Amino acid sequence: MYADKHLxxxxxxxxxxxxxxxxxxxxxxxxxxxxLKVALPDGxxxxxxxxxxxSFCDISGIRALIEVATELEDGxxxxxxxxxxxxxxxxxxxxxxxxxxxxICNCGARAV
Amino acid sequence: xxxxxxxxxxxxxxxxxxxxxxxSGMVPFIKGGIDAGEPVLVVESPEKIRLLRxxxxxxxxxxxxxxxxxxxxxxxxxxxxxxxxxxxxxxxNQRVRGIGEPIWNGRTADELVECxxxxxxxxxxxxxxxxxxxxxxxxxxxxxxxxxxxxxxxxEFVSGGSASAQSxxxxxxxxxxxxxxxxxxxxxxxxxxxxxxxxxxxxxxxxVIRFATSSGLSAARATELVTAVNEVATNSILHGGGRGTLxxxxxxxxxxxEVRDAxxxxxxxADRAKPGPGLRESRGLWLANHLCDLVQIRTFxxxxxxxxxxxxxxxxxxxxxxx
Numbered sequence: 074m075y076a077d078k079h080l081x082x083x084x085x086x087x088x089x090x091x092x093x094x095x096x097x098x099x100x101x102x103x104x105x106x107x108x109l110k111v112a113l114p115d116g117x118x119x120x121x122x123x124x125x126x127x128s129f130c131d132i133s134g135i136r137a138l139i140e141v142a143t144e145l146e147d148g149x150x151x152x153x154x155x156x157x158x159x160x161x162x163x164x165x166x167x168x169x170x171x172x173x174x175x176x177i178c179n180c181g182a183r184a185v
Numbered sequence: 186x187x188x189x190x191x192x193x194x195x196x197x198x199x200x201x202x203x204x205x206x207x208x209s210g211m212v213p214f215i216k217g218g219i220d221a222g223e224p225v226l227v228v229e230s231p232e233k234i235r236l237l238r239x240x241x242x243x244x245x246x247x248x249x250x251x252x253x254x255x256x257x258x259x260x261x262x263x264x265x266x267x268x269x270x271x272x273x274x275x276x277x278n279q280r281v282r283g284i285g286e287p288i289w290n291g292r293t294a295d296e297l298v299e300c301x302x303x304x305x306x307x308x309x310x311x312x313x314x315x316x317x318x319x320x321x322x323x324x325x326x327x328x329x330x331x332x333x334x335x336x337x338x339x340x341e342f343v344s345g346g347s348a349s350a351q352s353x354x355x356x357x358x359x360x361x362x363x364x365x366x367x368x369x370x371x372x373x374x375x376x377x378x379x380x381x382x383x384x385x386x387x388x389x390x391x392x393v394i395r396f397a398t399s400s401g402l403s404a405a406r407a408t409e410l411v412t413a414v415n416e417v418a419t420n421s422i423l424h425g426g427g428r429g430t431l432x433x434x435x436x437x438x439x440x441x442x443e444v445r446d447a448x449x450x451x452x453x454x455a456d457r458a459k460p461g462p463g464l465r466e467s468r469g470l471w472l473a474n475h476l477c478d479l480v481q482i483r484t485f486x487x488x489x490x491x492x493x494x495x496x497x498x499x500x501x502x503x504x505x506x507x508x
Protein backbone atom coordinates (compact mmCIF):
# COMPACT_ATOMS: atom_id res chain seq x y z
CA MET A 74 0.00 0.00 0.00
CA TYR A 75 2.88 2.33 0.76
CA ALA A 76 6.65 1.93 0.53
CA ASP A 77 9.65 4.23 0.75
CA LYS A 78 13.28 3.67 1.54
CA HIS A 79 12.62 2.87 5.19
CA LEU A 80 8.94 2.09 5.61
CA UNK A 81 6.59 -0.56 4.23
CA UNK A 82 2.84 -0.45 4.89
CA UNK A 83 0.68 -3.43 3.92
CA UNK A 84 -2.95 -4.34 4.40
CA UNK A 85 -3.98 -7.00 6.90
CA UNK A 86 -7.10 -9.13 6.65
CA UNK A 87 -7.52 -10.29 10.23
CA UNK A 88 -8.05 -7.98 11.93
CA UNK A 89 -8.83 -5.60 9.08
CA UNK A 90 -6.21 -2.90 9.10
CA UNK A 91 -2.64 -2.05 8.24
CA UNK A 92 0.77 -3.35 9.15
CA UNK A 93 3.75 -1.02 9.42
CA UNK A 94 7.35 -2.21 9.10
CA UNK A 95 10.39 0.05 9.31
CA UNK A 96 10.94 3.59 10.51
CA UNK A 97 8.66 6.66 10.64
CA UNK A 98 10.22 10.10 10.79
CA UNK A 99 9.89 13.62 9.40
CA UNK A 100 10.44 12.37 5.85
CA UNK A 101 7.42 10.08 5.72
CA UNK A 102 5.06 10.97 8.59
CA UNK A 103 2.98 13.26 6.36
CA UNK A 104 2.64 10.44 3.81
CA UNK A 105 1.66 8.05 6.60
CA UNK A 106 -1.08 10.41 7.73
CA UNK A 107 -2.46 11.06 4.26
CA UNK A 108 -2.22 7.36 3.40
CA LEU A 109 -4.07 6.36 6.55
CA LYS A 110 -6.87 8.83 5.90
CA VAL A 111 -7.37 7.31 2.45
CA ALA A 112 -6.83 3.67 3.36
CA LEU A 113 -9.06 3.39 6.41
CA PRO A 114 -12.48 2.36 5.14
CA ASP A 115 -15.62 4.25 6.10
CA GLY A 116 -18.23 2.43 8.10
CA UNK A 117 -18.41 0.99 11.58
CA UNK A 118 -15.83 -0.66 13.72
CA UNK A 119 -12.28 -0.02 14.87
CA UNK A 120 -9.21 0.33 12.74
CA UNK A 121 -6.31 -1.93 13.62
CA UNK A 122 -2.71 -0.91 13.12
CA UNK A 123 0.01 -3.49 13.69
CA UNK A 124 3.09 -1.54 14.73
CA UNK A 125 5.13 -4.47 16.04
CA UNK A 126 7.69 -4.14 13.23
CA UNK A 127 8.19 -0.39 13.61
CA SER A 128 11.81 -0.10 14.69
CA PHE A 129 11.67 3.69 15.10
CA CYS A 130 8.96 6.33 15.26
CA ASP A 131 9.55 10.00 15.99
CA ILE A 132 7.18 12.62 17.41
CA SER A 133 5.94 13.57 13.94
CA GLY A 134 4.94 9.95 13.34
CA ILE A 135 2.94 9.75 16.55
CA ARG A 136 1.40 13.12 15.77
CA ALA A 137 0.27 11.66 12.42
CA LEU A 138 -1.44 8.71 14.14
CA ILE A 139 -3.15 11.01 16.63
CA GLU A 140 -4.31 13.37 13.94
CA VAL A 141 -5.91 10.47 12.05
CA ALA A 142 -7.51 9.22 15.28
CA THR A 143 -8.97 12.60 16.19
CA GLU A 144 -10.65 12.86 12.79
CA LEU A 145 -12.43 9.52 13.15
CA GLU A 146 -16.18 9.52 13.48
CA ASP A 147 -17.58 9.22 16.99
CA GLY A 148 -17.32 5.80 18.49
CA UNK A 149 -14.58 4.60 16.17
CA UNK A 150 -11.07 4.03 17.37
CA UNK A 151 -7.59 3.53 16.08
CA UNK A 152 -6.27 0.44 17.85
CA UNK A 153 -2.48 0.20 18.03
CA UNK A 154 -1.15 -3.34 18.34
CA UNK A 155 2.32 -4.51 19.25
CA UNK A 156 3.58 -1.08 20.25
CA UNK A 157 7.40 -1.31 20.55
CA UNK A 158 9.06 0.03 23.70
CA UNK A 159 10.56 2.99 21.84
CA UNK A 160 7.12 4.14 20.70
CA UNK A 161 5.61 3.62 24.12
CA UNK A 162 8.34 5.75 25.67
CA UNK A 163 7.82 8.61 23.23
CA UNK A 164 4.05 8.52 23.71
CA UNK A 165 4.30 8.44 27.49
CA UNK A 166 6.87 11.25 27.81
CA UNK A 167 5.14 13.53 25.33
CA UNK A 168 1.83 13.07 27.17
CA UNK A 169 0.17 11.45 24.19
CA UNK A 170 -0.52 8.02 25.64
CA UNK A 171 -4.04 8.90 26.72
CA UNK A 172 -5.78 10.36 23.70
CA UNK A 173 -9.44 9.99 22.72
CA UNK A 174 -10.10 7.60 19.82
CA UNK A 175 -6.63 6.11 20.17
CA UNK A 176 -6.13 2.89 22.11
CA ILE A 177 -3.06 0.86 22.81
CA CYS A 178 -3.91 -2.82 22.63
CA ASN A 179 -1.84 -5.36 24.50
CA CYS A 180 -3.79 -8.38 23.26
CA GLY A 181 -0.67 -9.86 21.75
CA ALA A 182 -2.50 -10.95 18.61
CA ARG A 183 -0.50 -10.72 15.40
CA ALA A 184 -2.10 -9.39 12.29
CA VAL A 185 -1.92 -11.54 9.17
CA UNK B 186 7.95 46.85 38.58
CA UNK B 187 7.32 47.09 42.29
CA UNK B 188 4.99 44.36 43.41
CA UNK B 189 5.20 43.54 47.14
CA UNK B 190 7.20 40.36 47.62
CA UNK B 191 4.36 38.65 49.52
CA UNK B 192 2.04 38.68 46.53
CA UNK B 193 4.38 37.17 43.97
CA UNK B 194 7.13 34.61 43.55
CA UNK B 195 9.95 34.98 46.05
CA UNK B 196 13.17 33.24 44.97
CA UNK B 197 15.70 33.21 47.76
CA UNK B 198 19.17 31.73 48.14
CA UNK B 199 19.96 30.55 51.66
CA UNK B 200 23.69 30.45 52.40
CA UNK B 201 24.61 27.95 55.10
CA UNK B 202 27.68 26.33 56.54
CA UNK B 203 27.25 22.95 58.15
CA UNK B 204 24.18 20.83 58.72
CA UNK B 205 23.23 22.49 62.02
CA UNK B 206 22.97 25.85 60.29
CA UNK B 207 20.98 24.25 57.48
CA UNK B 208 18.48 22.76 59.93
CA SER B 209 18.17 25.87 62.10
CA GLY B 210 17.52 27.97 59.01
CA MET B 211 15.09 25.67 57.23
CA VAL B 212 12.98 24.39 60.13
CA PRO B 213 11.48 27.82 61.00
CA PHE B 214 10.77 28.38 57.30
CA ILE B 215 8.92 25.07 57.06
CA LYS B 216 7.07 25.60 60.35
CA GLY B 217 6.11 29.10 59.24
CA GLY B 218 4.54 27.57 56.17
CA ILE B 219 2.69 24.95 58.19
CA ASP B 220 1.40 27.58 60.64
CA ALA B 221 0.17 29.71 57.74
CA GLY B 222 -1.61 26.74 56.21
CA GLU B 223 0.75 26.72 53.22
CA PRO B 224 1.63 23.40 51.56
CA VAL B 225 5.39 22.76 51.72
CA LEU B 226 7.55 20.66 49.38
CA VAL B 227 11.19 19.96 50.21
CA VAL B 228 13.41 18.63 47.40
CA GLU B 229 16.67 17.67 49.04
CA SER B 230 19.15 14.84 49.55
CA PRO B 231 17.90 11.83 51.53
CA GLU B 232 20.33 12.78 54.32
CA LYS B 233 18.96 16.28 54.69
CA ILE B 234 15.38 15.02 54.43
CA ARG B 235 16.09 12.69 57.35
CA LEU B 236 17.56 15.56 59.40
CA LEU B 237 14.57 17.79 58.69
CA ARG B 238 12.09 15.04 59.52
CA UNK B 239 13.81 14.44 62.84
CA UNK B 240 13.86 18.14 63.68
CA UNK B 241 10.24 18.66 62.64
CA UNK B 242 8.83 15.67 64.49
CA UNK B 243 5.06 15.50 64.13
CA UNK B 244 5.00 18.84 62.34
CA UNK B 245 6.80 17.15 59.47
CA UNK B 246 3.91 14.84 58.67
CA UNK B 247 2.16 17.37 56.46
CA UNK B 248 5.37 18.27 54.60
CA UNK B 249 6.07 16.72 51.20
CA UNK B 250 9.58 15.50 50.48
CA UNK B 251 11.34 14.46 47.26
CA UNK B 252 14.89 13.40 46.44
CA UNK B 253 16.66 16.09 44.42
CA UNK B 254 19.03 13.50 42.90
CA UNK B 255 16.00 11.91 41.28
CA UNK B 256 13.91 14.97 40.50
CA UNK B 257 16.83 17.08 39.36
CA UNK B 258 19.50 14.73 38.04
CA UNK B 259 18.88 16.63 34.84
CA UNK B 260 18.22 20.13 36.20
CA UNK B 261 15.89 20.95 33.32
CA UNK B 262 13.32 18.64 34.94
CA UNK B 263 13.13 20.72 38.13
CA UNK B 264 11.00 23.64 36.85
CA UNK B 265 8.28 21.24 35.58
CA UNK B 266 8.29 19.57 39.02
CA UNK B 267 7.85 22.91 40.81
CA UNK B 268 5.17 23.96 38.35
CA UNK B 269 3.33 20.74 39.05
CA UNK B 270 3.54 21.34 42.81
CA UNK B 271 2.51 25.01 42.60
CA UNK B 272 -0.50 24.38 40.38
CA UNK B 273 -1.66 21.33 42.33
CA UNK B 274 -1.35 22.83 45.80
CA UNK B 275 -1.44 26.58 45.39
CA UNK B 276 -3.69 29.27 43.98
CA UNK B 277 -3.63 33.04 43.74
CA ASN B 278 -4.86 33.08 47.34
CA GLN B 279 -3.14 29.94 48.57
CA ARG B 280 0.59 30.47 48.86
CA VAL B 281 2.92 27.51 48.90
CA ARG B 282 6.54 27.08 50.01
CA GLY B 283 9.41 25.09 48.63
CA ILE B 284 12.99 24.21 49.45
CA GLY B 285 15.18 22.99 46.61
CA GLU B 286 18.95 22.45 46.58
CA PRO B 287 19.92 21.69 42.97
CA ILE B 288 23.63 22.47 43.41
CA TRP B 289 25.89 20.33 45.53
CA ASN B 290 29.58 19.61 45.64
CA GLY B 291 29.81 16.66 43.25
CA ARG B 292 27.86 18.04 40.32
CA THR B 293 29.98 17.82 37.17
CA ALA B 294 31.08 21.06 35.51
CA ASP B 295 28.47 20.59 32.77
CA GLU B 296 25.73 19.87 35.30
CA LEU B 297 26.73 22.87 37.40
CA VAL B 298 26.40 25.36 34.55
CA GLU B 299 22.98 23.92 33.65
CA CYS B 300 21.92 24.12 37.33
CA UNK B 301 22.93 27.78 37.32
CA UNK B 302 20.92 28.35 34.15
CA UNK B 303 18.01 26.57 35.86
CA UNK B 304 18.25 28.94 38.84
CA UNK B 305 18.03 31.93 36.50
CA UNK B 306 15.13 30.42 34.55
CA UNK B 307 13.11 29.86 37.73
CA UNK B 308 12.63 33.65 37.83
CA UNK B 309 11.38 33.68 34.25
CA UNK B 310 9.08 30.71 34.84
CA UNK B 311 7.32 32.00 37.94
CA UNK B 312 7.65 35.76 38.32
CA UNK B 313 4.28 36.49 36.72
CA UNK B 314 2.41 33.58 38.27
CA UNK B 315 0.79 32.94 41.59
CA UNK B 316 2.64 33.87 44.80
CA UNK B 317 4.96 31.30 46.33
CA UNK B 318 8.24 31.21 48.19
CA UNK B 319 11.18 29.08 47.10
CA UNK B 320 14.39 28.82 49.12
CA UNK B 321 17.48 27.33 47.48
CA UNK B 322 20.10 26.35 50.07
CA UNK B 323 23.75 26.85 49.10
CA UNK B 324 26.47 25.05 51.04
CA UNK B 325 29.15 27.76 51.32
CA UNK B 326 31.50 25.36 53.05
CA UNK B 327 31.75 22.97 50.10
CA UNK B 328 30.90 25.10 47.07
CA UNK B 329 33.30 27.31 45.14
CA UNK B 330 32.94 31.04 45.99
CA UNK B 331 32.16 31.68 42.30
CA UNK B 332 29.07 29.46 42.68
CA UNK B 333 27.91 31.60 45.60
CA UNK B 334 28.54 34.77 43.57
CA UNK B 335 26.34 33.37 40.78
CA UNK B 336 23.62 32.52 43.34
CA UNK B 337 23.54 36.23 44.26
CA UNK B 338 22.92 37.03 40.59
CA UNK B 339 20.22 34.40 40.02
CA UNK B 340 18.23 35.03 43.22
CA GLU B 341 16.38 38.20 44.04
CA PHE B 342 16.79 37.54 47.76
CA VAL B 343 19.71 36.15 49.71
CA SER B 344 19.58 35.02 53.32
CA GLY B 345 22.02 33.55 55.81
CA GLY B 346 21.79 33.07 59.54
CA SER B 347 18.71 35.05 60.52
CA ALA B 348 19.19 37.90 58.03
CA SER B 349 17.40 38.10 54.69
CA ALA B 350 17.83 40.85 52.16
CA GLN B 351 17.29 41.78 48.55
CA SER B 352 20.34 40.80 46.51
CA UNK B 353 22.01 43.85 45.04
CA UNK B 354 23.62 41.63 42.41
CA UNK B 355 20.38 40.09 41.08
CA UNK B 356 20.60 40.25 37.29
CA UNK B 357 16.88 40.83 36.80
CA UNK B 358 14.21 38.69 35.21
CA UNK B 359 14.80 39.89 31.67
CA UNK B 360 18.51 39.07 31.73
CA UNK B 361 17.66 35.69 33.29
CA UNK B 362 15.69 34.76 30.18
CA UNK B 363 18.15 36.11 27.61
CA UNK B 364 19.70 33.69 25.12
CA UNK B 365 22.23 31.50 26.87
CA UNK B 366 25.62 31.82 25.23
CA UNK B 367 28.12 30.64 27.82
CA UNK B 368 30.80 28.94 25.70
CA UNK B 369 31.13 25.17 25.67
CA UNK B 370 34.35 23.33 26.37
CA UNK B 371 35.80 22.00 23.09
CA UNK B 372 34.70 18.53 21.98
CA UNK B 373 37.06 15.74 23.01
CA UNK B 374 39.68 14.63 20.50
CA UNK B 375 38.53 11.87 18.18
CA UNK B 376 34.97 13.11 17.89
CA UNK B 377 32.98 11.79 14.95
CA UNK B 378 31.27 14.28 12.72
CA UNK B 379 28.51 13.91 10.19
CA UNK B 380 26.31 16.37 8.35
CA UNK B 381 22.60 15.78 7.98
CA UNK B 382 19.48 17.01 6.27
CA UNK B 383 15.99 15.52 6.07
CA UNK B 384 16.97 12.79 3.61
CA UNK B 385 19.79 11.53 5.78
CA UNK B 386 17.96 11.20 9.13
CA UNK B 387 17.98 7.42 8.70
CA UNK B 388 21.78 7.40 8.35
CA UNK B 389 22.06 9.81 11.27
CA UNK B 390 20.15 7.42 13.52
CA UNK B 391 22.28 4.50 12.35
CA UNK B 392 25.42 6.45 13.19
CA VAL B 393 24.18 7.31 16.69
CA ILE B 394 23.12 3.74 17.43
CA ARG B 395 26.50 2.34 16.32
CA PHE B 396 28.37 4.95 18.35
CA ALA B 397 26.21 4.40 21.43
CA THR B 398 26.30 0.62 21.49
CA SER B 399 30.02 0.44 20.64
CA SER B 400 30.61 2.82 23.56
CA GLY B 401 28.91 0.47 25.99
CA LEU B 402 25.47 2.03 26.30
CA SER B 403 22.70 -0.51 26.85
CA ALA B 404 20.32 -1.14 23.95
CA ALA B 405 17.46 0.61 25.77
CA ARG B 406 19.51 3.70 26.60
CA ALA B 407 20.98 3.78 23.08
CA THR B 408 17.42 3.85 21.73
CA GLU B 409 16.56 6.73 24.07
CA LEU B 410 19.64 8.64 22.95
CA VAL B 411 18.89 8.13 19.26
CA THR B 412 15.28 9.21 19.83
CA ALA B 413 16.47 12.44 21.45
CA VAL B 414 19.15 13.16 18.84
CA ASN B 415 16.63 12.55 16.06
CA GLU B 416 14.23 15.13 17.54
CA VAL B 417 16.93 17.75 17.97
CA ALA B 418 18.12 17.12 14.40
CA THR B 419 14.49 17.36 13.23
CA ASN B 420 14.34 20.80 14.89
CA SER B 421 17.43 21.78 12.88
CA ILE B 422 15.70 20.70 9.69
CA LEU B 423 12.45 22.49 10.53
CA HIS B 424 13.72 25.60 12.32
CA GLY B 425 17.48 25.73 11.91
CA GLY B 426 18.09 26.19 8.23
CA GLY B 427 17.17 22.73 6.95
CA ARG B 428 20.41 21.01 7.87
CA GLY B 429 22.92 20.59 10.64
CA THR B 430 26.03 18.87 11.90
CA LEU B 431 26.25 16.08 14.45
CA UNK B 432 29.37 15.42 16.49
CA UNK B 433 29.73 12.54 18.94
CA UNK B 434 32.41 11.82 21.50
CA UNK B 435 33.14 10.12 24.78
CA UNK B 436 34.00 12.17 27.83
CA UNK B 437 34.96 10.04 30.84
CA UNK B 438 31.86 7.88 31.48
CA UNK B 439 29.69 10.12 29.35
CA UNK B 440 28.59 10.06 25.73
CA UNK B 441 27.97 13.44 24.17
CA UNK B 442 26.02 14.08 20.96
CA GLU B 443 26.19 17.66 19.73
CA VAL B 444 23.79 19.05 17.12
CA ARG B 445 24.73 22.34 15.53
CA ASP B 446 22.59 24.37 13.13
CA ALA B 447 22.09 27.92 11.85
CA UNK B 448 18.88 28.56 13.78
CA UNK B 449 18.20 30.89 16.67
CA UNK B 450 16.71 29.42 19.86
CA UNK B 451 15.21 32.26 21.86
CA UNK B 452 12.41 30.60 23.83
CA UNK B 453 14.11 30.13 27.18
CA UNK B 454 11.51 27.78 28.66
CA ALA B 455 10.59 25.79 25.56
CA ASP B 456 12.54 22.73 26.71
CA ARG B 457 10.90 22.64 30.13
CA ALA B 458 7.26 23.54 29.44
CA LYS B 459 5.13 20.43 29.81
CA PRO B 460 3.34 19.98 26.49
CA GLY B 461 -0.44 20.14 26.49
CA PRO B 462 -2.64 17.97 24.29
CA GLY B 463 -2.34 20.30 21.28
CA LEU B 464 -0.99 18.59 18.19
CA ARG B 465 1.20 21.42 16.95
CA GLU B 466 3.00 22.12 20.20
CA SER B 467 6.69 21.37 20.08
CA ARG B 468 7.76 18.38 22.13
CA GLY B 469 11.24 17.50 20.91
CA LEU B 470 13.32 19.25 23.58
CA TRP B 471 10.93 18.21 26.32
CA LEU B 472 11.41 14.61 25.20
CA ALA B 473 15.20 15.04 25.04
CA ASN B 474 15.24 16.39 28.60
CA HIS B 475 13.35 13.36 29.86
CA LEU B 476 15.41 10.78 27.99
CA CYS B 477 18.92 12.19 28.44
CA ASP B 478 20.94 12.75 31.59
CA LEU B 479 21.72 16.32 30.58
CA VAL B 480 20.71 18.63 27.73
CA GLN B 481 22.67 21.83 27.09
CA ILE B 482 21.35 24.48 24.72
CA ARG B 483 23.29 27.53 23.55
CA THR B 484 22.45 30.21 21.02
CA PHE B 485 25.45 31.99 19.55
CA UNK B 486 25.60 34.65 16.83
CA UNK B 487 26.12 31.97 14.20
CA UNK B 488 23.53 29.46 15.31
CA UNK B 489 22.27 27.06 17.94
CA UNK B 490 24.17 24.19 19.55
CA UNK B 491 22.52 21.42 21.58
CA UNK B 492 24.56 18.88 23.53
CA UNK B 493 22.90 15.70 24.73
CA UNK B 494 24.66 13.72 27.45
CA UNK B 495 24.16 10.09 28.36
CA UNK B 496 26.03 8.33 31.16
CA UNK B 497 27.34 4.94 30.10
CA UNK B 498 26.78 3.60 33.61
CA UNK B 499 23.74 5.35 35.11
CA UNK B 500 24.89 4.32 38.58
CA UNK B 501 27.55 7.01 38.25
CA UNK B 502 24.74 9.49 38.43
CA UNK B 503 24.22 8.91 42.13
CA UNK B 504 24.99 12.08 44.00
CA UNK B 505 28.25 12.54 45.83
CA UNK B 506 27.43 13.72 49.33
CA UNK B 507 30.04 15.92 50.98
CA UNK B 508 31.10 14.41 54.27
